[in-house]
Amino acid sequence: MMSKWVIGGVTMSLLLCVTAYGPAYGRPKQNYFRNYGQQRSCPNVGGYPSQCRPPKDCAVWYDIIVGTPGADCKLADGNPGTCCPDLPANGNGAPILNVPKREIVPLSFETQTVEQAIKASQTLSACLTNTETCLNENKITIRPGSSSAAHAFFSRASPESMKISRDALIASFAAKEFVQSFGTKLESAQVDSTVSQVSLKDTSLASTCPVSPVCDEKTLRSPFRKLDGSCNNVRNPIWGQSKTQYQRLLPADYAEGISTPRRAKNWQQGRELPSPRLVSISVVHDENSPSDITASWTMQMGQFLDHDLVSTPTTTATCCTSDGKALRPAELHPECLPISIPADDPFFTQFGHTCMDFVRSSLAPRLDCSFGHREQLNDNTHFLDLSLVYGSDDKTAGELRTKEKGKLKINSPKSDHESNLLPPGESPLGRSCSLAREVSGIDPSDDIKCFAAGDGRSSVTPKMAVSQTVFLREHNRLATELASLNPNWDDERLYQEARRILIAQAQHITYNEWLPIVIGRSKMQQLGLLPLQRGFSRDYDQNVLPSIVNEFVGAAFRFGHSLVQGNYHLFNQQRERVAGEKILRQHFFKTQEVYKPGNVDKFLISLATVPIQNMDNSFTKELTNHLFEDHPAQRFGLDLVSLNIQRGRDHGLRSYNSYRELCGLKRANSFDDLCDTIPNVIVKRFQTLYDSVDDIDLFIGGVSERAAEGALVGPTFQCIIADQFLKLKRGDRYFYDLGGQAGSFTQEQLDEIRKISLARIACGNSQVQKFQPLLFRTVSAANPIVDCKSSSIPSMSLLPWKERGYGGGGYSGSYYG
Template sequence: MVDISYRSVVCMMVAIVMHGRHLSATIVSCEESVPLALRKPHQLTAHISLDHDSKFLVSRMWPLKDKEWYLRHWQTGQWNHREASDPPNTDPHNTSSNTDAFPDNSNSWKHSEFDTNVITDEDMQEALSYGIDKFRDTEKTEKTLYEKNIYVPKDSSAYRHQSFRRFSPMSKMLSTMGIIMDYSTEAMSKNLKLSKEVLTVDMILLEQRIFCEPEMLRPEAEPCNASSPYRTPDGTCNNLENPLWGASFTPHRRVLPADYGDGVSTLRRAADGGELPNARFVSTSVNLQTPRRSSCMTMLFTTFGQFIDHDLTFTPITKGKNGTSIPCCTKEVTQDPSLLHSQCAPIDIPVDDPFYGAYRETCMEFVRSSPAHRCNFGPRDQLNELTSLLDVSQVYGSTKNVTEDLRTFTDGLLETQLSTNGQELLPPSTDMNEDCNTKEQTLQGKLCFKAGDVRVNEQIGLAVLTTILVREHNRLARGLKQLNPSWDDERLYQEARRIVVAQMQHITYNEYLPLVVGPGIMKSLGLLPQGDGQHTEDYDPTIHPGVSNEFASAAFRFGHSMIPTNMLEVKANGTTTAQSLNSVIFKPFAIYTSGFSVRNVRGQAAQSVPVVDTLFTLEVTGKLFRMKKQFGLDLVAFNIHRGRDHGIPGYNAVRRACGLPNVSTFKQLAKYFDPQILRIIKNIYRSVNDIDLFVGGLAEKPVPGGLLGPTFVCLIADQFLRLKIADRFWYEYKGSSGSFTTDQLREIHQVSLARIICDNLPKISSIQRWPLEVTSAFNPVLQCSSKCIPKFSLYHWRE
């Protein structure tokens, strides 16, 4: 007989397979069996069933092959060759392989060998001269726009979108060579009548180092110190053999070769060579006017996902002279095509649009992502300004300059400002050119905040979570100072940072990721934390940790579907207030108010968010960044258009790369998509090969225990597997000079988001055991003093 006393219920730990048909529960008394209770419920499930598609996924060789594998096979004419390292295909029902990621009826991807020796030096010189001339024309356009004061209106949502995505001077410099090589490759294509396959596959073999002067390239990493126990700020030297792998200001990795309309840089086109359906039309069509279903996730889950995203990826968009915004839809530009910037790709809005039609809006501003630097011909890539590793760069920064700007250089502390009640807040951003700052708030002594990532003010819950992590760093630094009075500022800072990074890695893989991809995938791919101080030995220096373009541009944007219309605040007495989403975007000033952060976290932890599907709130499909107007931007249309901008292959190509069965007709998608959304998708797209990855990924039915369908699960699992096994400083890895001891790691293994919140929001007093999931009998609200929320001790860091 199990004791069902109140004490036992409060302390129980339950293994739940979310969304599955079977519910299994293991009751564990926290008082009697603390080590077992430290683990996340998903890890207590002994047997996790996988559906058919999940079995396809886990049978693959992981990590997935990436762009270089495909190109190597194409270039050598060994497209049907299976490498010795490839796993044998033992499933008689699995007819896919890593060698058939593109539809058989797509003639543009049937590659035949091409001899690049037929291209002469004169051909290349002529193309490069053309590229340089075209780049100068672009510079002239930017100068004209600047001198004539032609900008995106400052009271518009487009201005806010472009201004908050601040452009680093480094990105501007690096993109120069990318743009020149885009134009040069286009010229080569026209002059020599090269096919799309040759442009995509073979042209990258042609390098022009003479045109890539050192000052035009990302600086090489300084000599690596293999014995250093600490990460570099910019991610360099994590991989000692390839010091720039995972570093900031490097190109995104690709799962598949790019699929541009012209093979070089123009937006992806349909399989028949025609235009893909209008991005805004797709957005409104798939966003069915039906009630949105609630998930078992909280708003804190959505915010946490955004927080992780801002640790991994930031792709800059093109800016004009002196970092000014680029207008694509203004009257001056539409009436004088000579003023249209080469990187403009505005989204046309149908005249009968169900929302924008009432405001007579027919054009949505859209500027293309800036190209990454390269010294070879071939297709465009995009730049990632952040480190690709889970190193909490959204708190600490991704460059040495940003990192140093956020430090006090005293006792290892991060810079903060104190609120009126003495609580640490993020430091103020004194840049009045930042769109977030307003004269009205500045006169009241309230400025927007600065952190390791420039988007910290985008959503007030994000600013609150970042504040909590800064407080955690300083709490640890002070504790380490007490334990080790002889440690200097640098040692205290680096050790506190090392612990915070480990804590966030553990929480991400223990509490967040299992909810996204499902416990079955987590267990099968070895993504679950070890627990109880156990180390791993699976670091692999041959694996590239870079964030893939497919992940950044589509898969990890799934959280946009989970954004609610309102955000809640909950007072200590349970009183609830709600604010519309756009009323808290770029308005973080309430954080200065005593007690707000606690009310915000209570609200986020209490609020259930929608399930992942193709439905979205109007707050993001028509009112995003609307400022004082009645309308704003459409984030869904932006995501679809951005995928085409980046040359992301269609949904069907990506699912094949994941090893999922190929589909050649819409009818074959019936087992993967909801019938209603499938009918709409069939009416939108002419071919299954045209479906945009963002749309197809969201339309899939979720895998058992996860939030997403198999294609997005594939991309996200692949990325997080790389972030684990390709990180030399991974918190559980024991082969690094910075590895934790067994006792230290045991402390980290018991860390939870609930404990981080309790330790840094002292007035919150209680929270559910797993704050990313809604409160239930199996996830009760506990007092912060409860032993079911184990405390983190620094005792084992005493030197």
């Protein structure tokens, strides 16, 4: 089947800009129609006058355009265009969602009590180390080649992150010991607001506190953002930095207030939360329900952005026996949280499995270094800055560079078809990156390499590798052209300038083409997220913490798993199917298909041709039964829906009902109250699974909602995703359209960046000759297949970056260093 994603719905209220496009495109207003098209040929769109423009300028309106007769038009040069109004004027911006202020319960304690708790925690940490040694000696470890080995590789931590996490785990142990010293005086809901008054800076664990970077004047004035995200915020330079904690929209819900996953509301009456696998097989089904207008690039860009914004490492451990049974308590790693498989499971019972591996996420110290509950670590930066291309630290970035002419490394070409791919990297433990003989007909001993990139998950599927490949190629294309324009620029200058431009391109594509599909035009307008047609934004707010929130990474941004295609085909230049059907289970960490001559192009065309599944509670069995399956003979993998639900509990996310209320929906007092957003048949299933409406997990509740008006996702996930992208925009001092900042482009440069589209990136970095202008949308009369050289897919010029002496390229050379 194919899987799905969601788009945010909205009601339109707009202010039309009488000045149309004019200055932002480097043309006076009176030349607009001459260059783009004739207004008289366009109908009203959504009740508003429209003009003929290149389709990428109409992406925000596409859901209306596709249903408007005569919305296709001809640009002045005869190439296909699209009729649409000006972009709506942004609203003043809704307030950012923030954690409600905690009611502080005054705490009286002796310093000695804290140190005793720390001493006990260090003993527990030593025991954990001994346990890990013992488990290794007894070979209770991840089986090479297994689905769990691939999952561990997918979530592996860097050495630095492992140390940070172990220190944070000691602090978590200490907080738990400290709470226990108060006996029954503290309710779990009071724990965090109470113990957070204790600062680790005043204890023997002070060395584990996050160290805020020192940013000198040269760094703060540089037009180039730091690789690790530091020094973005002048007052709080650690905000958004890699290897720091996720933030929260609502206080965490841990059973004892520190680390134990939440219990059912009525746990004291013996009620328990249902097994995540039981929820998965009861609520989720596999149904082919393709979208009418949205292409698979929408799903793929979502994964691309996810790998840019978040990377949550886990401890390396195994939590079940090799034959899928529960381990004895003495054999269980303390960070294990295995998922129970029901005895009558319709799939796993044939293999005798009763246990699914699940290891908890790595911890992070709190930014304020206070005592308290578990917080999870983001190994990537918290910004939309293409850390998946470049890395989130200097070491990774350095390993990916050629150190010549600003370029990134590519595969050393053994033959022409292997050139311009991602460079070779590691493969999962005990697994080959070659397809099995049963799938490929080729001896798997052939030396097929997985790939290396700024993020370690680039090889998880061929489509992920291909999407990263085109952005790698675009960086090198930009560096090459910049070197031609500015022969005096050295490697560092070329690298930083190309990186700066590519990040801006990715941000523009995200907010202009992709985000309107997911959360909807009206939601974007309401929050002030619509891209500007001209001029500079002044939206930066130094008081906005840009960090990724736990509810986003642990639940809402996992909506895209519903969009995933289980089976797909590749397509040639004529959009004809080629080769056989591809089954996802056969391609996890299998890069062989990417190496085949011409296949990068065929994957790009496939992503533009095949629609996504509609966003709902339907998921392909390739993800619910066969995730990370390694070999046809294995016949089973993991269940991504179960992992998502368990991850929410691991991260201390509150129940779905809490986030409904936070996002402006009525808090449900009964299961029937959910019918306003969730189909009745699913509500009935919830009622048989959960003891209380307050027990429903955020992930399964969110994906079960009907899509909000004009959006892919339902109102709760729409709210959380919109808030996150608002923070990513308002809290980023280097956001691409800002004026008056160290990283600001000139007006001429920004005008060129606004011409970019995903179609232009794909056209310019492949041998594909024709694409539809809006690659996130399927082909239609308003989005026809055109030649890549057509003005329907505008190209940006790098001439505004040609340095005319110092300062001619937009800033003084004194900023560079």
